Amino acid sequence: MNEASTRNKFYSYIEQTWTITEEQLNELKDKPLASFIVSKETDVVGIPETKFYLKLQMARESIDKNGFFLYLCFSRPKNSSKIRAKYSFFVKSENYSTQFDNIFYPEKTTGWGDEICPVEKFFKRNFIFHGKCIIEIKGILIFEEINEMPKIVMESAVLSRALWEKDEKDFKIEVENEGNIMVHKNVISARSTYFERMLNSGMKEAITNSVKIIDFNLKTVKTAIEFFYDRNIFESLNFDDAFDLLRFSDKYQIIDLQDKLELHLIYQLSPSTVCKLSNGSIYSNSVKLREICTNFLMICSKHSIPIDDLKNLDRDFAAELFLKTFSPFD
Template sequence: MGDSKVETISRLAQWRIDNFGPCSHKKSDPFKVGLWNWHLSIEKNRFFYIRLFPEPSRVSKEQPPFAKFFFRVSNAGANRKLHISPLFERPLRTCDDFVWPVDSTFHGRFIIDVEFLDLRIYPMNGGESISIWPIEGAMQSVSTQSTLHCLARMLDEGIHADVTINTADGTLRAHKAILSASSPVFESMFHHNLKEKESSTILIEDMSLESCMAFLSYLYGTIKQEVFWKHRLALLGAANKYDIVDLKDACEESLLEDINSQNVLERLQESWLYQLNKLKKGCMMYLFDFGKIYDVRDEINNLFRQADRELMLEMFQEVLTVWKPI
């Protein structure tokens, strides 16, 4: 890996410096996070200075990012020294907008991590800043919006609803046609002479009323981004149970977007349970390639006691691959 290359996963960027040596300044290659290409640079004077700034472009000029982020700097040796920055929150336009002086000297190999907690933009016509992550998605046409409005009314008002769903803590009404078109499992229920066809009732007692409503909102095409994010794990379970491939893929992509030290082990177990290879690979990279296994050393013991043996074997093989002798 070259000295100037920055690796990224989810909202984390990592720059491995093999040898800073006698030089006093070094700049990274551009790396993509969110809507922008970024650069990191380091400078050695009385302090060790780190800069983060977007690459000059039309996007960064017209809608500069308002970033919430922090840094970690560590040496790459066995005696790992870690420097963690304060949490920064500010607009970034040029290389002069942000610099972090680290009161320490690094020699030889070391690692710089920058983790973005949020990236916001200001609308071109003014107004409040908007986070790019919870609201990503294409604008829909007027005709699509009209159709979705009709579907929302059908669900919310129970217009010609012909099936009852009993959840863990309440009851919902829905439409067999929409459920059947969305899921081969539901289609089979109503096509064959099963109890669901006869009673027009479905038991979904492994979901709360709120989570099931989010599930139906997805099937009707009316789910809001914040609702999707709140119920991602429940929606993932429903997608797997009812064989809804697009929802399962959407949940996996979403869970990949905000991996961090607090949720990576849970995400790893979910990826194994539901056979989500991209999510599993992302969690493995976060833990081993990016060295975040050190941040979860206390929680890892619980994982070792509960996790599947084959998952443990994969983690061990990943350790051997990443930490092979250089």
Template sequence: MDSAVIQKLKCPIAFELTIPEDKLEEQKEASEDCLFSEFYEAFNIPGVEYNIKLFPNHYVHAGESWFEFSILLSNPIKIDANIKIEIKSANYISEKNFVVFEDDYADCEKLCTTEELFDPEKPLWKQETKDFVMAAEGKEIDVHKWVLALRSPVFARMFESGMKEAEENKVIITDFSFIVVEKAIKLCYHPSLVSHSTLEEKMKLLQFFNKYDIHPLKDNLETYLITVLNELTVCRLTKAALLSNAIKLETKCTEFLKDAIKTKPIFDFDILDKDFALNLFKGTFCHMSEAKID
């Protein structure tokens, strides 16, 4: 009997939607227009995009603020989704599970009254439900534990172990700059933002992802770095690959160096690990041949 293997992919999503005050005021009167986020791709599920919309004064439900969560599908796929939305200042919690088959999906929910949304004593959009702090260089960034736990087995074990960090809901990072930590956390939410980092930041991010075993972000970043290999970047990328145990990137860098070292000037060669450089030269210029008998 043939048996099919069904693979269930998990993809965490989270939104932080910044709304300029003037844009919010424009929607105070009932209107079919709305405030909405960009569509984001589910990083590990091809053909799936999602966004959210806010209707401050709904065109059907006048005097009420509603939000909408949408999923767009370009390929037939079954999605079993769990959504939790919590705004403490509005005493609002919504949790639901739904299944999407092939067609696009939109879920609309009442958030609060329009009056409550615009009440200065109830700053709905300033509330955070993030429950963990990551600190570096004296600065802090808030994050959801469930996002870190889903991305990283290292953090998942930390939260379950009763360690000091788990009890205090805070971890201090000493070997990475705040900029790198901040970008790494943002990438945990939106992997598509990787293109906005500099090459040096990308290499540091690769090291961060490796240390905390964050996949598939490490794999995606490693694949991207392979595409920017040239004689100007190869030695820096090689160093990053060695520090990050990025095997694919190290292999591609080694292949590039062996091909280029005879014909092109290679920049920053002196930053390479000495043992790595020695083995590289041996592999490039020292030909091995087995003796033959006539």
């Protein structure tokens, strides 16, 4: 399966940790049936105006017993697409976990879940630890009917366009054996804390108004400089170029470029790309991307979702993933 084969589907990883106090649980227990409490709403990455949250509800288990029921719920526009959700709930203090595979329709489905425990047993077991019940959810949302795939959009201001077009750039970056590129010192200092410190330090580079870069190619450096001037670099950025650029932004402390690149790559996350993205996260030293890929793969394992190119997964990463996958409460 190639990168483009799942472009009609968008995958979004979700995760939330919800801490409920014992006092809140006692208050819920004493309220009428169908009473509930909810967690905070969390944005679904890549899908505008769509948030998810958890709901803990007291409902009747049988004629003489009440239970706590736990649900995944969404807040979103009525005309939004259906969501296929593969997710798991965890309460580590009780060694409790359960998993679901549900479809959420925008006008029909308010939430999916199930009973977590009868109310009386809940307070006798280990769901509450040190006065708190900590509930976690990890899952994958699959969107098949969205009108447009999420993407990073760069808006070039009048000033940045004017600076880009000017020839009076006053700082030279020499890329070994490939060529040079010019940039404004004020621009590169504003976008990179590494270069800001260099140019304010009195070092040789600050005096000569030039710096040599030997560990990145000219294409990567040029693309980074284009980003400094708010050029749209994401439209045709392939994975390998993105990983090089992410490594460049990590080394030279270009925080906003790093954030946008990670989000750009997360938008591409799917069962057909996750192994390539995992390897790229190691190469580029992206902790955030690596963590999301790890969790995505673990959910795929739990829900028997086929993954492409597993044989190409970095060996150390694969070994660590194996241990995490078979440690149910990691």
